[in-house]
Amino acid sequence: xxxxxIDYSEENPSRKGLCDCLTPRSRDIIxxxxxxxxxxxxxxxxxxxxxxxxxxxxxQPMCLLIHSKRKTILSYKFPYFGPSKPCESSAEKVAxxxxxxxxxxxxxxxxxxxxxxxIFYLNVELFRKQQVVSDWLRIIQEAFExxxxxxxxxxxxxKGLCHTPVALIxxxxxxxxxxxxxxxxxxxxxDVSTDWTKIKRVIVLExxxxxxxxxxxxxxxxxxxxxxxxxxxDFLTRLFLNRLMNSAPSSVLFEIFVDSDPYGxxxxxxxxxxxxxxxxxxxxxxxxxxFIHELLANSVNITGLQLLPLTLRDAVYARNLxxxxxxxxxxNWNTTxxxxxxxxxxxFCKKAxxxxxxxxxxxxxxxxxxxxxxxxxx
Amino acid sequence: xxxxFISTTNCGKAHEADIFGVCVTNPYTITCSGDxxxxxxxxxxxxxxxxxxxxLGKFVHKSGVHHVDAFHSVERGGxxxxxxxxxxxxxxxxxxxxxxxxxxIQDLELMSNLDKKKSFWCVKWFKSEDFTVPHKxxxxxxxxxxTIWNFHPFKETDEDGESEPENTTAVSxxxxxxxxxxxxxxxxxxxxxxxxxxxxxxxxxxxxTGFSNGSVVVSQLSTLRPIYIFEGFGIRGTEENSSTVRxxxxxxxxxxxxxxxxxxxxxxxxxxxTEFGERIGNLTVPTHSSQSSIGSFAHNGWVxxxxxxxxxxxxxxxxxxxxxxxxxxxxKERVSTLNMSAGDIEIEEDxxxxxxxxxxxxxxxxxxxxxxxxxxxxxxxxxxNEGLCCVCLDRSVRWFREAGGx
Numbered sequence: 001x002x003x004x005x006i007d008y009s010e011e012n013p014s015r016k017g018l019c020d021c022l023t024p025r026s027r028d029i030i031x032x033x034x035x036x037x038x039x040x041x042x043x044x045x046x047x048x049x050x051x052x053x054x055x056x057x058x059x060q061p062m063c064l065l066i067h068s069k070r071k072t073i074l075s076y077k078f079p080y081f082g083p084s085k086p087c088e089s090s091a092e093k094v095a096x097x098x099x100x101x102x103x104x105x106x107x108x109x110x111x112x113x114x115x116x117x118x119i120f121y122l123n124v125e126l127f128r129k130q131q132v133v134s135d136w137l138r139i140i141q142e143a144f145e146x147x148x149x150x151x152x153x154x155x156x157x158x159k160g161l162c163h164t165p166v167a168l169i170x171x172x173x174x175x176x177x178x179x180x181x182x183x184x185x186x187x188x189x190x191d192v193s194t195d196w197t198k199i200k201r202v203i204v205l206e207x208x209x210x211x212x213x214x215x216x217x218x219x220x221x222x223x224x225x226x227x228x229x230x231x232x233x234d235f236l237t238r239l240f241l242n243r244l245m246n247s248a249p250s251s252v253l254f255e256i257f258v259d260s261d262p263y264g265x266x267x268x269x270x271x272x273x274x275x276x277x278x279x280x281x282x283x284x285x286x287x288x289x290x291f292i293h294e295l296l297a298n299s300v301n302i303t304g305l306q307l308l309p310l311t312l313r314d315a316v317y318a319r320n321l322x323x324x325x326x327x328x329x330x331x332n333w334n335t336t337x338x339x340x341x342x343x344x345x346x347x348f349c350k351k352a353x354x355x356x357x358x359x360x361x362x363x364x365x366x367x368x369x370x371x372x373x374x375x376x377x378x
Numbered sequence: 379x380x381x382x383f384i385s386t387t388n389c390g391k392a393h394e395a396d397i398f399g400v401c402v403t404n405p406y407t408i409t410c411s412g413d414x415x416x417x418x419x420x421x422x423x424x425x426x427x428x429x430x431x432x433x434l435g436k437f438v439h440k441s442g443v444h445h446v447d448a449f450h451s452v453e454r455g456g457x458x459x460x461x462x463x464x465x466x467x468x469x470x471x472x473x474x475x476x477x478x479x480x481x482x483i484q485d486l487e488l489m490s491n492l493d494k495k496k497s498f499w500c501v502k503w504f505k506s507e508d509f510t511v512p513h514k515x516x517x518x519x520x521x522x523x524x525t526i527w528n529f530h531p532f533k534e535t536d537e538d539g540e541s542e543p544e545n546t547t548a549v550s551x552x553x554x555x556x557x558x559x560x561x562x563x564x565x566x567x568x569x570x571x572x573x574x575x576x577x578x579x580x581x582x583x584x585x586x587t588g589f590s591n592g593s594v595v596v597s598q599l600s601t602l603r604p605i606y607i608f609e610g611f612g613i614r615g616t617e618e619n620s621s622t623v624r625x626x627x628x629x630x631x632x633x634x635x636x637x638x639x640x641x642x643x644x645x646x647x648x649x650x651x652t653e654f655g656e657r658i659g660n661l662t663v664p665t666h667s668s669q670s671s672i673g674s675f676a677h678n679g680w681v682x683x684x685x686x687x688x689x690x691x692x693x694x695x696x697x698x699x700x701x702x703x704x705x706x707x708x709x710k711e712r713v714s715t716l717n718m719s720a721g722d723i724e725i726e727e728d729x730x731x732x733x734x735x736x737x738x739x740x741x742x743x744x745x746x747x748x749x750x751x752x753x754x755x756x757x758x759x760x761x762x763n764e765g766l767c768c769v770c771l772d773r774s775v776r777w778f779r780e781a782g783g784x
Contacts, residue, residue, distance in 0.1 A: 293737065293771075296643065296679075296698060307620060309590060312571055315520050319441075319497065322467045326414075326440035337734070340395060343412045343442050343467055347398055348680075349573055349590040349622050372736030 160237030390728030522568025588623030
């Protein structure tokens with residue numbers, strides 16, 4: 001006959017003793033740093049088999065310990081045990097982690113790459129949001145201490161677009177001239193080679209609608225490499241710009257055009273500075289608008305005033321961004337241009353979209369700006 | 379009747395970034411800017427002295443400063459109090475006490491910790507001429523709330539009236555203990571959450587708050603309840619048609635309220651009578667524009683600031699069209715127009731004809747204007763004539779005085 005609670009309490013007169021005796025023996029499985037990225041397949045295999053052993057053969061609960069970047073240790077128990085109140089999502093988190101580790105194992109064995117989106121759609125019920133996948137991949141990456149998330153064979157879907165006037169070779173990928181392509185996958189330390197004499201400018205656009213319009217304007221594209229990250233940029237687009245910046249001679253101008261709203265400015269700062277990883281920033285990018293004052297100056301047109309009211313949310317966002325720009329961390333970057341535009345947005349209580357400049361013809365705006373900047377000695 | 383204003387002095391590149399606000403006290407003209415500085419320009423300049431060499435600068439906050447107002451008073455016992463209050467883009471109000479005799483600027487902590495947590499936008503002092511009525515400070519926040527404080531320069535003595543008469547009369551300067559502090563009176567909440575862009579407080583105990591959605595709420599100070607809501611300025615219609623209220627100002631005696639608001643890309647100024655809340659009329663210029671039938675405008679650009687002179691007879695307005703206009707309030711007629719041009723700046727190297735992006739600032743928008751009382755500025759004619767001071771987007775400060783009578 002199995003022991004009942006009364007037997008246990010007789011054997012252990014103290015409360016602590018009873019607790020200890022009733023706590024099952026568990027296995028600690030630690031996701032530890034990897035020495036070489038190429039051992040991922042072997043390591044994950046080992047981890048998964050440990051877990052399998054624990055649950056299937058030893059019927060022991062396991063305790064997953066994950067080292068995070070901030071030197072804290074995340075711990076998940078499965079199946080849940082112990083005196084504290086069970087954490088609701090613990091099982092779910094373990095499931096997500098195991099699922100992702102298995103994906104990583106399969107992909108590394110096959111040497112294939114898949115996108116975060118693919119992984120997400122393999123099991124929408126489990127992940128619920130795509131963000132969950134990327135968050136957990138980051139946790140795994142940090143636990144393994146891998147230089148980049150891409151080592152896990154799961155990469156972000158390509159998002160950024162690029163249109164180049166001359167052929168470009170970027171880490172084994174060829175980008176044809178006068179062609180629009182998705183920004184190719186590349187290594188962090190790769191080089192971009194091209195005939196730089198034929199490129200005068202690299203411009204970054206917030207909106208792909210403007211991008212699509214602009215690349216059809218020969219006057220602009222003949223000497224300009226156009227990039228768009230479609231809103232908030234992904235890491236690949238930022239890396240691409242960083243690589244371009246490193247390869248390009250200093251005569252090539254890097255410029256960015258965004259909406260004159262707090263989010264536009266935020267996007268521009270995302271491109272220009274990154275405190276965590278210097279590979280994802282491009283400090284050579286110059287902020288070139290659009291500016292609220294231009295739309296104001298150009299208000300006498302058929303369409304009337306093309307400014308939108310700044311909503312409460314925008315205003316709070318702008319204030320927080322201004323506070324962020326005022327912090328010491330960003331002292332090394334020249335943020336005065338961003339600050340000026342944000343201040344004006346707040347003071348005027350207005351924001352402007354880049355599609356509305358120069359009577360909705362961005363290409364004219366761009367050419368005019370180019371002339372003006374030339375006069376101002378930029 | 380037209381008035382003529384002449385430039386007395388000016389200063390280009392007064393700040394490193396856009397100048398958003400200006401106010402005038404007896405000793406100083408005070409400006410605030412996006413570069414995070416508040417600058418105090420000495421008013422009594424001697425012949426040949428340049429404003430740039432007679433300025434006190436105080437760094438406030440890196441996010442920039444957008445509103446500034448100063449309280450200057452000689453209190454009981456001859457104690458001179460000059461406090462500059464300014465709001466940074468991060469939403470904090472900063473207070474500084476300035477000693478006009480030696481130019482020392484000292485930080486002041488006047489806000490309670492609870493108030494400090496709020497995110498403010500506009501700030502205004504109200505100086506009471508009556509010893510029994512305390513001075514006021516009023517501030518708005520982004521969410522549309524207006525907060526009011528009493529300002530006391532001295533430690534509170536027993537004011538219950540129980541004390542013997544000979545005691546009260548004997549309150550001399552030695553009994554007054556200086557203790558600058560604020561006493562919170564309360565909030566006026568917004569009817570709908572909208573950016574409260576501007577505020578003013580009248581001698582008759584009214585508070586007017588202007589909102590970015592185009593409405594103005596006039597509340598009673600004694601009850602903190604709204605009594606009038608003025609709405610429907612300018613052209614309504616699409617979202618793009620701005621009707622943001624940019625400034626509200628009571629006349630010195632509190633009889634009138636002037637409201638500056640957008641009408642699309644134009645600027646309107648409307649006058650209200652405060653006793654019954656009736657609209658008296660708009661200030662308009664005759665226009666040959668085809669749009670004249672739609673509305674009547676005071677400026678061909680947004681009006682950022684309005685200022686009554688000390689008698690309340692005249693109103694100065696400034697706009698994005700780089701003009702200052704002075705209006706006869708009674709006749710609702712324009713008596714003077716001043717055109718700003720970057721080339722006006724006396725020192726040539728301080729002229730900012732274009733910004734860093736190559737955009738022209740030849741006709742710089744005027745961001746702030748204020749009347750200057752007689753005798754505030756030094757120099758010929760300033761004792762007998764009133765003046766004007768304005769700040770423009772070419773980062774300049776300009777001073778004018780009315781011509782004649784010298």
